[in-house]
Amino acid sequence: MKKIFFIVEKSLLQHKLSTVITILSVALATALVMSVFSIRDQAETAFTGGPAGFDAVLGARGSQLQLVLNTVFHLETSPGNIPWSEYTAIKNNENVELAIPYAVGDNYKGYRLVGTTPELFDKFEYTKGKTFEFQKSGKVFNPYLREAVVGSYVAQKTGLKKGSTFNAYHGLYFNKNDRHRKKYEVTGVLKPTNSPSDRVIWVPINQFYMTEGHVLRGGGKEYEAYVHHDPRDIPDVHKEVSAVMLKLKNPASGFKLASSINREGKASTLAWPIGAVLAGLFEKIGWVTKILTLVAYIVIAVAAGSILASIYNTMNERRREFAILRVLGAKRGTVFSSVVIEAVTISFIGTIIGFVFYFILISLASFIIRKQTGVVLDILSIHPVLIITPFVMILLGAVAGIIPAYKAYKTEVASSLSPNN
Amino acid sequence: MANNLPLLKVEKLKRTFISPDGESNLILDIPTFKIRAGEHIGIQGNSGSGKTTFLNLLAGILNADSGSIAFDSRELTLLSESERDVLRAKSIGYIFQTFNLLQGYTALENVTLAMMFAGKPDKKYAFKLLENVGLGNRMDYKPAQLSVDQQQRVALARALANRPKIVLADEPTGNLDYRRARQAVKLIKELCIVNGASLIFVSHDLDVLDDFDTVLDFTILNRAFTS
Ligand SMILES: Nc1ncnc2c1ncn2[C@@H]1O[C@H](COP(=O)(O)OP(=O)(O)OP(=O)(O)O)[C@@H](O)[C@H]1O
Numbered sequence: 274m275k276k277i278f279f280i281v282e283k284s285l286l287q288h289k290l291s292t293v294i295t296i297l298s299v300a301l302a303t304a305l306v307m308s309v310f311s312i313r314d315q316a317e318t319a320f321t322g323g324p325a326g327f328d329a330v331l332g333a334r335g336s337q338l339q340l341v342l343n344t345v346f347h348l349e350t351s352p353g354n355i356p357w358s359e360y361t362a363i364k365n366n367e368n369v370e371l372a373i374p375y376a377v378g379d380n381y382k383g384y385r386l387v388g389t390t391p392e393l394f395d396k397f398e399y400t401k402g403k404t405f406e407f408q409k410s411g412k413v414f415n416p417y418l419r420e421a422v423v424g425s426y427v428a429q430k431t432g433l434k435k436g437s438t439f440n441a442y443h444g445l446y447f448n449k450n451d452r453h454r455k456k457y458e459v460t461g462v463l464k465p466t467n468s469p470s471d472r473v474i475w476v477p478i479n480q481f482y483m484t485e486g487h488v489l490r491g492g493g494k495e496y497e498a499y500v501h502h503d504p505r506d507i508p509d510v511h512k513e514v515s516a517v518m519l520k521l522k523n524p525a526s527g528f529k530l531a532s533s534i535n536r537e538g539k540a541s542t543l544a545w546p547i548g549a550v551l552a553g554l555f556e557k558i559g560w561v562t563k564i565l566t567l568v569a570y571i572v573i574a575v576a577a578g579s580i581l582a583s584i585y586n587t588m589n590e591r592r593r594e595f596a597i598l599r600v601l602g603a604k605r606g607t608v609f610s611s612v613v614i615e616a617v618t619i620s621f622i623g624t625i626i627g628f629v630f631y632f633i634l635i636s637l638a639s640f641i642i643r644k645q646t647g648v649v650l651d652i653l654s655i656h657p658v659l660i661i662t663p664f665v666m667i668l669l670g671a672v673a674g675i676i677p678a679y680k681a682y683k684t685e686v687a688s689s690l691s692p693n694n
Numbered sequence: 695m696a697n698n699l700p701l702l703k704v705e706k707l708k709r710t711f712i713s714p715d716g717e718s719n720l721i722l723d724i725p726t727f728k729i730r731a732g733e734h735i736g737i738q739g740n741s742g743s744g745k746t747t748f749l750n751l752l753a754g755i756l757n758a759d760s761g762s763i764a765f766d767s768r769e770l771t772l773l774s775e776s777e778r779d780v781l782r783a784k785s786i787g788y789i790f791q792t793f794n795l796l797q798g799y800t801a802l803e804n805v806t807l808a809m810m811f812a813g814k815p816d817k818k819y820a821f822k823l824l825e826n827v828g829l830g831n832r833m834d835y836k837p838a839q840l841s842v843d844q845q846q847r848v849a850l851a852r853a854l855a856n857r858p859k860i861v862l863a864d865e866p867t868g869n870l871d872y873r874r875a876r877q878a879v880k881l882i883k884e885l886c887i888v889n890g891a892s893l894i895f896v897s898h899d900l901d902v903l904d905d906f907d908t909v910l911d912f913t914i915l916n917r918a919f920t921s
Pocket residue numbers: 688711712713721739740741742743744745746747748898
């Protein structure tokens with residue numbers, strides 16, 4: 274065995290350039306395949322399982338997916354508003370454990386202001402057993418004052434900290450001409466949650482009803498906000514919310530609620546269960562994954578082919594070397610194995626380097642996804658593809674080695690040694 | 695050190711080749727040939743007279759059509775291929791005319807690799823062999839960095855790597871000038887004596903074989919050779 278590895282090592286070193294190129298092609302192929310499958314599944318898990326914290330979202334009539342993206346991930350636009358009365362009704366529904374209203378429509382430098390109630394900070398668990406925590410001496414906003422709580426990512430990016438004041442801007446996307454006048458004061462910065470909440474500025478929902486330019490249509494007629502100095506003076510009938518985030522008593526409650534709300538003719542939609550709604554998104558983009566999968570398989574096949582080609586190409590020049598080995602007493606089997614093991618070594622080293630490339634790729638993907646959505650991938654989790662791909666690649670390497678190995682096995686010793694050869 | 699029992703005994707050895715136009719040509723027909731342990735025999739013969747074919751048959755890298763090759767009390771023609779491989783690794787050193795060496799390996803590695811096929815590599819002994827052929831300071835050179843003469847000396851060291859019972863040398867001096875050829879012959883003979891190895895040394899040039907007590911004319915030895 275030792276002599277075989279010695280022969281393999283020498284041969285790989287003798288054809289350095291083609292060895293390196295082939296190893297790189299194997300590395301890229303394994304990395305690509307592992308990344309395609311791993312990132313897809315990591316993303317799906319992270320989006321559908323992780324960051325919700327809520328069981329359902331009640332919002333305006335429309336797409337459940339849009340509702341979830343808008344409220345859970347703070348992406349996309351809001352499908353519209355629903356009257357305050359819907360919020361109070363669902364809050365008092367026997368199936369509902371926790372109902373927290375959200376209002377959206379303003380931003381600060383592109384980071385969304387979400388109007389809500391202080392319950393979000395003491396009753397809501399963003400993942401099992403964890404409620405929002407403040408950094409240093411931060412505290413919740415007073416629901417009747419123009420105060421704000423800042424997500425960790427926003428704080429990091431904008432420099433907002435406890436005691437800072439800022440102006441909100443109208444709309445979900447930043448435009449410096451749409452500045453609202455009255456300033457918010459920051460009462461605290463949240464600790465990182467590794468969820469989309471890190472990218473949000475939380476303000477009292479009441480302040481949305483007191484911002485100039487906002488129009489309240491909760492009562493059917495238009496009602497100009499900013500006419501009162503104390504939010505408690507605004508009649509509930511005029512108020513509206515963008516969505517109500519719900520924690521339900523049990524799974525059966527979701528079913529009951531959904532069947533009564535998601536009926537023809539109703540003005541609102543219940544997005545439930547949130548995981549299933551998001552899974553629908555992944556189903557919609559399934560064709561992308563299919564194409565990527567196909568590309569991945571092709572790339573693997575090309576890599577295996579490149580192993581075959583790179584070794585096969587050297588077979589003619591190596592005919593004499595094999596003959597010399599045989600004269601020195603190497604058995605046919607030894608010559609055969611040395612070529613197969615050469616191929617396996619190439620795919621083995623390629624696979625190892627592939628892991629390095631894979632971690633670079635998935636870290637990059639994770640970084641981008643986090644930057645865009647706040648969702649964090651668990652890049653260190655072991656996906657089965659991380660075991661299967663190297664295994665398959667090494668197996669394919671061995672198979673690719675068999676053809677040239679057979680040629681080496683068949684080397685005619687005497688005639689290959691002739692000086693004319 | 696030479697005794698009277700033959701180390702190698704060839705009888706009625708025949709080999710035909712199919713020519714490119716499909717004709718079957720008897721190339722080799724050796725009624726009898728013997729060499730004792732430790733004996734040195736020079737073989738002279740015209741180009742194309744079948745000398746290389748003969749050595750290839752003795753080394754077991756070519757199969758005979760008929761006849762017998764008894765080597766060290768074993769019948770070579772009855773051994774399986776892999777048994778012959780083992781025998782060759784352990785007992786036969788082969789030096790050929792050109793391109794003897796593995797290009798990717800240093801002088802030292804060429805020698806130690808040969809040792810691997812016979813069992814354990816003995817680096818010290820490999821050093822010693824290379825020193826004996828005057829390449830003590832060229833151990834880590836690759837063939838391309840050595841002169842033809844030096845390459846032949848590495849091939850000699852390699853042929854002796856496993857303390858073979860016989861060394862087959864197929865015109866190892868063919869590419870050397872006369873003076874160097876004579877020196878090479880002396881060195882090969884000397885080292886075969888030190889190692890107690892028999893030597894069959896083939897050359898078409900009779901002058902090179904001056905140092906051999908026994909020189910056979912291959913055109914007579916080989917009955918198949920005409921003209
Ligand atoms: N594989 C082969 N197929 C057909 N003919 C062959 C083959 N090998 C050798 N021959 C023929 O056998 C004859 C003897 O060849 P061989 O190489 O043994 O001669 P040689 O005495 O070693 O010659 P040289 O001195 O030139 O090395 C030549 O005529 C050659 O053409």
